[in-house]
Amino acid sequence: MTDTDLRAFYRRYIDTLNAHDFAAVRDFLGEELTYFGDSVTADLIVSALTDLGATVPDLHWEILDLSVDGDHLAARLVNTGTPVREWLEVTPSGASFEIQEFAVYQVRDGRFAHMTNVHDSDALRRQLAPSD
Numbered sequence: 001m002t003d004t005d006l007r008a009f010y011r012r013y014i015d016t017l018n019a020h021d022f023a024a025v026r027d028f029l030g031e032e033l034t035y036f037g038d039s040v041t042a043d044l045i046v047s048a049l050t051d052l053g054a055t056v057p058d059l060h061w062e063i064l065d066l067s068v069d070g071d072h073l074a075a076r077l078v079n080t081g082t083p084v085r086e087w088l089e090v091t092p093s094g095a096s097f098e099i100q101e102f103a104v105y106q107v108r109d110g111r112f113a114h115m116t117n118v119h120d121s122d123a124l125r126r127q128l129a130p131s132d
Contacts, residue, residue, distance in 0.1 A: 001071070001107060001110060003068040006068045006071075006073055006107060007066060007068060009028075009107065009110070010063075010066060010073050010075065010105075011063070012028075013025070013028045014061050014063055014077075016028070017049070017059075017061050018060055018061055020053045020057075020059075022046055022049040022050045022053055023046060023050075025045065025046055025049055026042045026046055027111075028111060028112055029042040029045055029046075029111055029112050030108055030109065030111035030112055030113045031111075032113065033045070033112060033113060033114075033115070034113070034114045034115070035114075035115050035116065036115075036116050037114075037116075045115075054085065055083050055084065055085045055086075055087045056081035056082065056083045056084070056087065057081075057082075057084060058080075058081050058082055059079065059080075059081035060079070060080050060081060061077050061078075061079055061101070062077060062078045062079075062080075063075055063076075063077055064076045064077060064078055064100075071106055071107050071108060072104065072105065072106050072107075073103075073104070073105045073106075073107065074102075074103070074104050074105075075101075075102070075103045075104075075105075076100060076101070076102055077100065077101045077102075077103065078098060078099070078100055078101075079097075079098070079099050079100075079101050079119065080096065080097065080098045081096065081097060082094065082095070082096040082097075083097075083128060087128070088121055088124060088125050088128070089125070090125050090128040090129055091130075092128075093128065093129070093130040095127060095128050095129070095130070096127070097124050097127040097128055098127070099119050099120060099123060099124050099127075100119065100120075101117055101118070101119040102117065102118050102119070103115070103116065103117035103118075104116050104117070
Protein backbone atom coordinates (compact mmCIF):
# COMPACT_ATOMS: atom_id res chain seq x y z
CA MET A 1 0.00 0.00 0.00
CA THR A 2 1.21 3.52 -0.72
CA ASP A 3 1.40 6.20 1.96
CA THR A 4 -1.83 7.66 0.60
CA ASP A 5 -3.51 4.23 0.70
CA LEU A 6 -2.39 3.65 4.30
CA ARG A 7 -3.67 7.06 5.38
CA ALA A 8 -7.04 6.37 3.75
CA PHE A 9 -7.13 2.89 5.31
CA TYR A 10 -6.54 4.35 8.78
CA ARG A 11 -9.13 7.09 8.33
CA ARG A 12 -11.69 4.42 7.31
CA TYR A 13 -10.75 2.46 10.43
CA ILE A 14 -11.31 5.52 12.65
CA ASP A 15 -14.61 6.25 10.87
CA THR A 16 -15.67 2.66 11.59
CA LEU A 17 -14.74 3.06 15.26
CA ASN A 18 -16.63 6.35 15.49
CA ALA A 19 -19.69 4.71 13.93
CA HIS A 20 -19.38 2.09 16.69
CA ASP A 21 -19.62 -0.57 13.99
CA PHE A 22 -17.23 -2.76 15.93
CA ALA A 23 -18.15 -5.93 14.03
CA ALA A 24 -16.87 -4.20 10.86
CA VAL A 25 -13.49 -3.63 12.55
CA ARG A 26 -12.83 -7.28 11.70
CA ASP A 27 -12.35 -6.15 8.07
CA PHE A 28 -9.24 -4.23 9.18
CA LEU A 29 -7.64 -7.07 11.14
CA GLY A 30 -5.23 -9.63 9.76
CA GLU A 31 -5.43 -13.36 10.34
CA GLU A 32 -2.19 -13.27 12.31
CA LEU A 33 -2.39 -10.34 14.68
CA THR A 34 -0.46 -9.12 17.69
CA TYR A 35 -1.48 -6.54 20.27
CA PHE A 36 1.39 -5.27 22.42
CA GLY A 37 3.41 -8.17 21.01
CA ASP A 38 0.95 -10.85 22.17
CA SER A 39 -0.89 -13.02 19.66
CA VAL A 40 -4.60 -12.17 19.68
CA THR A 41 -7.61 -13.02 17.59
CA ALA A 42 -9.82 -10.66 15.66
CA ASP A 43 -12.67 -11.89 17.88
CA LEU A 44 -10.82 -10.67 20.97
CA ILE A 45 -10.25 -7.20 19.50
CA VAL A 46 -13.88 -6.92 18.36
CA SER A 47 -15.14 -8.11 21.76
CA ALA A 48 -12.96 -5.61 23.63
CA LEU A 49 -14.12 -2.75 21.40
CA THR A 50 -17.77 -3.81 21.73
CA ASP A 51 -17.44 -3.80 25.51
CA LEU A 52 -15.70 -0.43 25.43
CA GLY A 53 -18.49 0.97 23.25
CA ALA A 54 -21.12 -0.26 25.73
CA THR A 55 -19.16 1.31 28.59
CA VAL A 56 -18.61 4.61 26.78
CA PRO A 57 -21.50 4.87 24.27
CA ASP A 58 -20.41 8.29 22.98
CA LEU A 59 -16.74 7.34 22.63
CA HIS A 60 -15.13 9.31 19.83
CA TRP A 61 -11.66 9.20 18.28
CA GLU A 62 -10.17 12.20 16.46
CA ILE A 63 -6.92 11.98 14.53
CA LEU A 64 -4.54 14.82 15.39
CA ASP A 65 -1.42 13.50 13.67
CA LEU A 66 -0.83 10.56 11.36
CA SER A 67 2.57 9.41 10.17
CA VAL A 68 3.37 6.65 7.70
CA ASP A 69 6.73 4.93 7.35
CA GLY A 70 6.66 2.01 4.95
CA ASP A 71 4.09 -0.42 6.34
CA HIS A 72 3.95 1.31 9.76
CA LEU A 73 1.43 3.88 10.93
CA ALA A 74 1.74 6.10 13.99
CA ALA A 75 -1.16 8.20 15.18
CA ARG A 76 -1.82 10.76 17.87
CA LEU A 77 -5.50 10.96 18.67
CA VAL A 78 -7.87 12.65 21.08
CA ASN A 79 -10.44 10.35 22.66
CA THR A 80 -13.55 11.74 24.32
CA GLY A 81 -16.60 10.23 25.97
CA THR A 82 -18.75 9.76 29.03
CA PRO A 83 -18.77 6.31 30.65
CA VAL A 84 -22.11 4.86 31.74
CA ARG A 85 -20.60 1.78 33.41
CA GLU A 86 -17.67 1.31 35.76
CA TRP A 87 -14.45 1.73 33.86
CA LEU A 88 -10.87 1.67 35.08
CA GLU A 89 -12.23 1.08 38.59
CA VAL A 90 -14.20 4.35 38.51
CA THR A 91 -17.97 4.34 39.01
CA PRO A 92 -19.71 6.50 36.40
CA SER A 93 -20.49 9.97 37.73
CA GLY A 94 -21.67 11.68 34.55
CA ALA A 95 -18.17 13.12 34.08
CA SER A 96 -16.67 13.10 30.61
CA PHE A 97 -13.06 12.70 29.60
CA GLU A 98 -10.66 13.95 26.95
CA ILE A 99 -7.32 12.22 26.64
CA GLN A 100 -4.62 11.78 24.06
CA GLU A 101 -3.86 8.35 22.69
CA PHE A 102 -0.73 7.31 20.86
CA ALA A 103 -1.04 4.29 18.59
CA VAL A 104 1.39 2.38 16.38
CA TYR A 105 0.44 -0.22 13.80
CA GLN A 106 1.98 -2.39 11.14
CA VAL A 107 -0.15 -3.16 8.09
CA ARG A 108 0.41 -6.31 6.08
CA ASP A 109 -1.64 -7.27 3.02
CA GLY A 110 -4.07 -4.42 3.65
CA ARG A 111 -4.84 -5.33 7.27
CA PHE A 112 -3.40 -4.63 10.71
CA ALA A 113 -0.76 -7.19 11.66
CA HIS A 114 0.56 -5.46 14.79
CA MET A 115 -1.28 -2.98 17.02
CA THR A 116 -0.33 -1.09 20.15
CA ASN A 117 -1.67 2.02 21.84
CA VAL A 118 -1.12 3.98 25.03
CA HIS A 119 -2.87 6.71 26.97
CA ASP A 120 -2.56 8.16 30.46
CA SER A 121 -4.99 6.03 32.50
CA ASP A 122 -4.30 8.02 35.67
CA ALA A 123 -5.27 11.28 33.95
CA LEU A 124 -8.39 9.58 32.63
CA ARG A 125 -9.33 8.33 36.12
CA ARG A 126 -8.83 11.83 37.58
CA GLN A 127 -11.20 13.29 35.00
CA LEU A 128 -13.85 10.67 35.76
CA ALA A 129 -13.61 10.64 39.54
CA PRO A 130 -16.40 12.51 41.30
CA SER A 131 -15.38 15.87 42.72
CA ASP A 132 -15.45 16.27 46.49
